[in-house]
Amino acid sequence: MPFLPAPSRPTKLASRSRRAAPALAVAAALTLSGCGMFGGGEIKEGGTTLYPCPAVGVLNETDHVTLLSGAGTDLTDVVAKAEIGKVVSTCKYDVEESTITVDIAFNGVAEIGPAAPARALTLKTFVAVTRRFNAFDKKQVYEVPVVFEPGQRQVHFVKTVEGTILPYGGRADGSIYQILVGFQLTPEQLEYNRRTSYIPIR
Structure with a gap:
């Protein structure tokens, strides 16, 4: 993944800035324009930009998953896709403290397939932090349970991850x-x- 250019030194500092929005507001922003792939927020005070937030996005090739029954690859073997x-x-x-506390949220949709043995399943997602010039700095896996009500083929979900603390210092920032x-x-997924043309859920 390409990284953003090196940041310049912020022109205005604050001893302790206030949180831009509580976690619920982060999740609510998913219904608005929000940050797109590799978008980054900024902390503002009095209309003046202080510091940029880390960029956020979806890692290539992991934006969708197809759950299959056994080793099947036919459409009739699809348990669900998301x-x-x-x-x-x-x-x-x-x-x-020279730290940044980040709250993120992401949304998505799951669709049940013909091979589903039940109407409840768990999706495995991750949140990973990368630092300039390095590989993953940290990574955490999170489970997202989804339940399809009778007659319901699709379920929308929102996952919020609060309180990721990142250090910074010197001329660096978020x-x-x-x-x-x-x-x-999984490697198979x-x-x-990589080999299957993906049709987005509609």
């Missing part, structure tokens, strides 16, 4: 980081994504 839509974030700088989300794929 895709991630939008990712949004907000952040809070603690200048005294733009040295990217926070990437995606489905936690990743290979399936």
